[in-house]
Amino acid sequence: MSGPALNLFEALRHDEMINCMRCGFCLTACPTYKLSGHEPKSPRGRIALARAAAEGLLSLEDIMAPLDQCIGCRACETACPAGVHYGEILEATRATIVQQKDQSWSERLIRKVGLRWIMGTPFGIRLGGWGLWLWQVSGLSWLARKTGLVKAVAGQALADMEAALPRVPGPVKRYMGGGPGHLFPAQGPRKARVGYFTGCVQEMVFWEENRDAIRLLQAAGCEVYIVPGQGCCGAVHSHTGEEQTAHEQARRNIAAFEHAEIDYVVNAAGGCGAALREYRLWLSRDPGWAERAERFSRNIRDVSEILLEFGPIPFGPRPGRVTFQDSCHMRNVQKLVSQPRQLLGMVPSLDFREIGNADSCCGAGGVYNLLQPETANLLGADKATRVKAIEATSLVVANPPCELHLRASLMRSGLDKEGVEVIHLVTLLRQSMDAAASATREKIDR
Amino acid sequence: MTFVKALQAIVGEQHVLYSPADLAAYAYDATPLYRSLPDVVVFPASTEEVQAILTYATAHKIPVIPRGSATNLSGGTVALNGGIMLVLTRMNRILEIDAANLTATVQPGVNTALLAREVDSLGLFYPPDPGSQAVSTIGGNVAENAGGLRGLKYGVTRDYVMGLEAVLSSGEVLRTGGKNAKDVAGYDLTRLLVGSEGTLAVITEVTVKLLPKPQAKRACLAIFDALEPAARTVARIIENKVIPCTLEFMDRGTIQAVEEFARVGLPTDAEAVLFIEQDGPQSVVDADIELVSRICREEGARDVKLAETPEEGTKLAEARRFALSALARLRPTCILEDATVPRSRLAEMVRFIGEMAVKYNLRICTFGHAGDGNLHPTCLCDERDHEELERVEQAFAEIFDKALSLGGTITGEHGVGLAKQDYLAWKIGEEGVAVSSRLKAAFDPAGILNPGKMLPKATRKRLVVKQG
Numbered sequence: 001m002s003g004p005a006l007n008l009f010e011a012l013r014h015d016e017m018i019n020c021m022r023c024g025f026c027l028t029a030c031p032t033y034k035l036s037g038h039e040p041k042s043p044r045g046r047i048a049l050a051r052a053a054a055e056g057l058l059s060l061e062d063i064m065a066p067l068d069q070c071i072g073c074r075a076c077e078t079a080c081p082a083g084v085h086y087g088e089i090l091e092a093t094r095a096t097i098v099q100q101k102d103q104s105w106s107e108r109l110i111r112k113v114g115l116r117w118i119m120g121t122p123f124g125i126r127l128g129g130w131g132l133w134l135w136q137v138s139g140l141s142w143l144a145r146k147t148g149l150v151k152a153v154a155g156q157a158l159a160d161m162e163a164a165l166p167r168v169p170g171p172v173k174r175y176m177g178g179g180p181g182h183l184f185p186a187q188g189p190r191k192a193r194v195g196y197f198t199g200c201v202q203e204m205v206f207w208e209e210n211r212d213a214i215r216l217l218q219a220a221g222c223e224v225y226i227v228p229g230q231g232c233c234g235a236v237h238s239h240t241g242e243e244q245t246a247h248e249q250a251r252r253n254i255a256a257f258e259h260a261e262i263d264y265v266v267n268a269a270g271g272c273g274a275a276l277r278e279y280r281l282w283l284s285r286d287p288g289w290a291e292r293a294e295r296f297s298r299n300i301r302d303v304s305e306i307l308l309e310f311g312p313i314p315f316g317p318r319p320g321r322v323t324f325q326d327s328c329h330m331r332n333v334q335k336l337v338s339q340p341r342q343l344l345g346m347v348p349s350l351d352f353r354e355i356g357n358a359d360s361c362c363g364a365g366g367v368y369n370l371l372q373p374e375t376a377n378l379l380g381a382d383k384a385t386r387v388k389a390i391e392a393t394s395l396v397v398a399n400p401p402c403e404l405h406l407r408a409s410l411m412r413s414g415l416d417k418e419g420v421e422v423i424h425l426v427t428l429l430r431q432s433m434d435a436a437a438s439a440t441r442e443k444i445d446r
Numbered sequence: 447m448t449f450v451k452a453l454q455a456i457v458g459e460q461h462v463l464y465s466p467a468d469l470a471a472y473a474y475d476a477t478p479l480y481r482s483l484p485d486v487v488v489f490p491a492s493t494e495e496v497q498a499i500l501t502y503a504t505a506h507k508i509p510v511i512p513r514g515s516a517t518n519l520s521g522g523t524v525a526l527n528g529g530i531m532l533v534l535t536r537m538n539r540i541l542e543i544d545a546a547n548l549t550a551t552v553q554p555g556v557n558t559a560l561l562a563r564e565v566d567s568l569g570l571f572y573p574p575d576p577g578s579q580a581v582s583t584i585g586g587n588v589a590e591n592a593g594g595l596r597g598l599k600y601g602v603t604r605d606y607v608m609g610l611e612a613v614l615s616s617g618e619v620l621r622t623g624g625k626n627a628k629d630v631a632g633y634d635l636t637r638l639l640v641g642s643e644g645t646l647a648v649i650t651e652v653t654v655k656l657l658p659k660p661q662a663k664r665a666c667l668a669i670f671d672a673l674e675p676a677a678r679t680v681a682r683i684i685e686n687k688v689i690p691c692t693l694e695f696m697d698r699g700t701i702q703a704v705e706e707f708a709r710v711g712l713p714t715d716a717e718a719v720l721f722i723e724q725d726g727p728q729s730v731v732d733a734d735i736e737l738v739s740r741i742c743r744e745e746g747a748r749d750v751k752l753a754e755t756p757e758e759g760t761k762l763a764e765a766r767r768f769a770l771s772a773l774a775r776l777r778p779t780c781i782l783e784d785a786t787v788p789r790s791r792l793a794e795m796v797r798f799i800g801e802m803a804v805k806y807n808l809r810i811c812t813f814g815h816a817g818d819g820n821l822h823p824t825c826l827c828d829e830r831d832h833e834e835l836e837r838v839e840q841a842f843a844e845i846f847d848k849a850l851s852l853g854g855t856i857t858g859e860h861g862v863g864l865a866k867q868d869y870l871a872w873k874i875g876e877e878g879v880a881v882s883s884r885l886k887a888a889f890d891p892a893g894i895l896n897p898g899k900m901l902p903k904a905t906r907k908r909l910v911v912k913q914g
Contacts, residue, residue: 018778018829023476024517024581028557037489037535038463038471039516045471052470062467079580082774 011096012054012089019084020047026076026086031361031379032069040066043076043086050093060097067093069372071365071379072239073328087333088281091238098241115237119200120245122180122231122252129204133170157373164408169207177211180228184214191221191310194301195262197253199272200232202400209400212430213268213303219433220310224266229256233267235275235329238282239366250279251289254296265296268303268426270327270399271366274334276300302330303426304339304398316435317349318428323392325383325406326358327399328365340398340425347432353390355383364405380409387420388413395422449508453488453530456498461536463487472531475516475523476578477865478779479829484511484525489536493611493619493650496532500648501617503530504892510615511896512644514555514586517578519782520863522590522643526898532648534585540564541651547625549608551653554585561654571657573600576859577770585649591641593859598817599691600657602859604640611651612639615890620647638885643861644896646889660725663691664735665759667751668720668742669713673697675745676718677793680816682741683722684789688734692723693817694766697796700773700811700824701765707772710765716748720816721766723759769813770824776809777826783842785849786858789819798848799823806841808834820858846872862900870902 008014026043027033033042040049049063067090074087103111118124135141141162144150151159169177178184180198194217198210214224234249253276257265267273277300283293307313324344330336344352363369363379383406387395395410397403406422447464454462463469464486473481485508490496503510509529516523525531538555543565550565550572558579562572576582576592586592588610593602609623623629623636639646670676680693696704696719705712712719720742724734739750753759774780787795796812799821803810814821823845827834846856846869856862856869871879883901887893 015778019775021476021478021774021780022474024515024578027515027581037533038468040463040468040471042471048471048474049467058466058470062465062470066467066471081771082780083771 008054008056008096011092012050013092014051014054016085016089017047017051017054019082020044021082022048023081025081026079029075029079031071031073031075031363032375034360035375035378041069043080046070047084047086047089050089053093060100063093064097064101067097069375071328071361071363071368071372071375073361073365074332075328075359075361078332087278091241091243094239094241095243096241111240111242115240115242116245119232119236120249122229125200125203125231128200129168129174129207130171132165132168132204136165136167137170157370160408160412161370161404164404164411165205168205174207177207178214178226180226180230182226184218184224186221186223187218188221190223192263192306193223193225193261194264194266194306195227195257195260196224197230197233197265197267197272197276198226199267199269199400200236201404202269202272206400206403206424209268209424209427212424213266213426216307216313216426216429216433217266217303219313220307222266222306222310225260225262227257227260227262233272233275234282235271236366238275247282247286250282250293254279254289254292257296258292262299264299264301264306266301266303266306268398268424270302270330270334270336271401273300273302274329277334302334302336302339302398304336304343307343307429308339312346313429313433314436314440315347315429315432316437316439318347318432318435319349319351320394321351321353321390321392322394322396322428323353323355323387323390324358324396324425325355325362325402327397327402328361330398331359340396343425343429344396347429350432353392355386355390355392355395357382357386362402362406362409364399364401366401369401369405369408376405377409377412380405381413384409384413384415388415393420394428395420396425396428397422398425449502449506450486452502453486453499456502457488457490457495461489461491472513472533473525475518475521477519477521477524477863478781479835480521480524480864482524482526483528484531485528487531487533489533491536493613496613496648496650497617497619499530499532500613500615500894503894504615504617507892508894509897510648510894512585512589512648514583514589515557515578515581517582518586518590518861518863519784520590520643520857520861520865522861522863522896522899524864526864529894534648534650535583537585537650538583543568543570543656544625545570548656548658549625549653550656551651552584553651554583554588554649556584558582558584558587565656566659569659571659572606572654573657574603574606576603584652584654588640588649588652589642589644590861591859593815593820595692595694595815597815597820597859598693599689604637606654607636607640607652608655609653610636610639610649612647612649614647615892615894619650623653625653641861643863643900645886645900646895648895660691662728662731663723663725663756663759664731665692665721665723665753665762666735666739666742667762667765668722668739668747669716669749670718670720670746671748672717672746673793673796675747676720677796677816679720679742679745679747680792681790682745683738684817686737686741688724688737690722690734690738690817691725692721693815694721694813695719695792695816695821696721696766696769696813697800697811699809700769700813703772703776703811704765704768707775708764708768710761710768712765713748719765721762723763766813773811773824773826777828779827779829781825781827781838782860783823783825783845784814784820784858784860785823785845785854785856786818786820787849787852787854789817791852791854792816792819792821795821795849795852795854799845802841802844806837808837808841810841818858819854843869864899867900867902870900
């Protein structure tokens with residue numbers, strides 16, 4: 001470790017750590033503790049380790065591995081009787097470690113190009129989408145997969161992820177479908193004007209899902225504006241210890257949305273929504289921004305909340321057995337548990353079964369599945385086993401990293417070949433809405 | 447690191463932890479203020495492995511601290527003098543549920559709530575429900591003789607342990623009790639091991655008694671403007687031959703904290719709240735709860751809420767369920783004590799705790815199990831404030847003294863461990879301490895099992911890393 005000397009007490013949030021009374025109630029909520037049975041892989045253990053580092057009893061190097069093994073699902077916060085802000089401690093500790101650690105050239109490169117340039121700027125996100133499309137249509141993806149190049153260069157975890165990518169739309173389709181600055185009118189009388197938050201991975205990889213969400217919002221009576229100038233929510237930066245870049249994203253997004261004259265900021269990605277809601281915490285020590293962040297965070301809504309508030313949308317039959325895997329940050333941070341289930345309950349002929357541990361993380365954790373593939377894949381495999389056991393044909397998700405990771409997990413267990421799909425909540429609902437519309441058309445035709 | 451190698455040979459390499467971070471994560475339990483590093487953490491998977499570990503430890507005079515989920519509140523699983531942290535959570539199988547004999551036989555690492563759920567699904571009932579049951583292990587419950595909310599009617603862990611398998615420090619295996627409801631063969635070693643806090647033997651198998659699941663359950667909540675009528679109500683309920691399965695109390699400070707935290711609709715100017723629940727056959731439950739609510743009114747309760755449906759019952763239970771969460775958020779450090787008095791002295795004790803809070807300028811809120819006199823005076827403080835901690839210690843010394851003078855005890859359910867060592871002689875006397883020391887020597891002549899715990903040893907106490 002090198003880097004500037006700093007006050008570890010403050011940097012690691014010692015004042016927050018001592019709120020932990022070590023009761024251990026978090027243990028049974030923690031996916032990595034449940035898997036390992038080892039205290040250093042539990043929230044109580046990690047707080048104790050960070051605290052020992054802050055007090056100079058351990059070095060940052062000592063605690064790096066146990067902290068890295070945390071997925072950051074924050075299920076522990078829902079189990080904690082003392083209301084400890086575990087996420088705050090985790091991210092502050094990670095940021096401090098990143099600052100102090102000597103990074104290899106490859107890590108520096110990934111952090112600079114991947115996190116700061118591509119995900120960290122609105123133009124980078126667009127470029128990323130186009131690049132991905134080019135990679136797929138040019139046959140490079142096919143070639144690299146056939147020759148095992150991705151695996152050789154980037155490792156199995158990234159190769160699995162690459163194979164799990166859906167076909168992404170090209171620049172023309174993206175342009176025609178409405179990009180930044182586009183205004184989608186409300187269907188029927190306008191009930192609200194919402195600003196849509198597109199996200200980075202969501203917009204690059206799952207562009208169509210964003211359009212599904214927008215169509216649903218329109219049907220619910222919302223005028224939807226893709227606010228220009230927005231970028232990534234910053235969650236991926238915050239989780240990987242890039243605190244400054246994360247805060248840059250927050251400031252950019254607040255500035256972009258605050259003059260758009262909208263009632264709500266709406267998103268369809270559980271993790272992004274959680275980050276947007278936490279801007280008020282991120283920027284609470286920033287005098288110029290604290291108040292603006294507070295106002296911005298108050299107006300964040302998940303698409304499911306808006307659909308329930310302004311609906312109902314006419315839904316048509318969408319048969320099949322369906323299960324739902326919560327997005328951890330949607331459930332544990334945004335505290336949205338019943339909303340997606342209520343919506344699924346409105347779809348006629350849909351056979352819903354709980355997966356059995358929907359409150360426990362799938363292992364995606366933003367980029368956790370790339371950094372800690374062993375743990376991530378064990379958790380993903382458990383989800384696949386459960387999907388098979390309840391004989392579901394659709395695994396519904398509400399967050400892009402979960403979607404990618406679960407697609408890869410189902411592929412590893414061969415379930416994709418048996419016709420099991422991973423599908424975003426908004427896509428399923430849009431299919432159901434389309435079914436209702438075509439039924440109405442048929443009636444009129446007759 | 448020869449001991450690491452030796453232990454790895456017994457349990458396998460991946461089941462021995464010894465890096466600095468690993469050790470730091472096993473330096474504490476749920477007791478505020480105590481931390482001390484073990485030298486190694488070992489996870490045995492069988493009685494044989496425990497035997498081999500203890501044989502090795504005895505030969506090399508290494509302390510062994512048996513540990514479950516470390517949720518105890520008395521410092522019982524802190525490695526005071528280093529040594530082997532013996533974590534038993536890998537031994538987590540339910541070996542048998544015997545419906546004919548109404549027993550369950552489990553390994554020590556089985557989670558308490560999991561066992562309760564498993565037997566419940568068979569129409570059976572394991573009553574002990576310590577506050578940490580979602581996390582705690584049966585082995586830990588037995589070692590600490592854990593209590594819970596159902597103590598009044600159903601008793602505590604001790605009342606359900608019928609038989610044990612335990613490994614002595616010599617490595618020999620001791621089997622006590624069994625599935626017999628009647629068994630007077632020799633000393634009651636089962637009861638002796640229950641609550642022995644890991645100082646006599648390592649428990650490796652537990653046979654517990656089960657009950658048929660009660661048919662129905664119903665709750666009521668009574669709000670009082672003064673302490674005495676609430677205490678009188680508790681006494682009169684029992685006098686009227688009703689033994690509720692839960693009879694919980696919260697004082698004004700707790701009521702205010704709960705209301706501020708959870709907005710469950712409690713009046714913040716009330717002096718006391720009683721939460722009462724009865725289980726059993728539906729007709730008995732209805733009759734009991736109606737009688738209870740009548741007594742509450744007769745004793746001058748301001749308001750009595752009677753649950754008409756199970757959902758309403760759950761709603762009423764919320765107030766009590768949020769007590770710890772609400773209090774824990776008030777200040778960084780939450781010292782949860784368990785002074786206990788005969789239930790007829792409840793009001794006196796609660797009043798005295800209030801006086802001590804004023805005298806020492808502390809925030810102490812009291813809630814607890816009114817039915818069995820087991821109170822939880824909870825001090826909200828900041829462990830970084832040494833001067834405040836000193837006042838906390840003085841206040842609790844007076845509280846324990848008062849509890850004893852009322853015929854009570856220094857600890858109802860949390861155990862002695864490190865936290866109450868200095869007070870043990872007050873309760874059991876010099877003779878009690880002497881007999882206990884001789885028992886300890888008979889079981890563990892090498893003195894390796896959880897050394898420095900329970901029995902008073904003021905000289906040892908200074909070795910503890912006291913934070914704050």
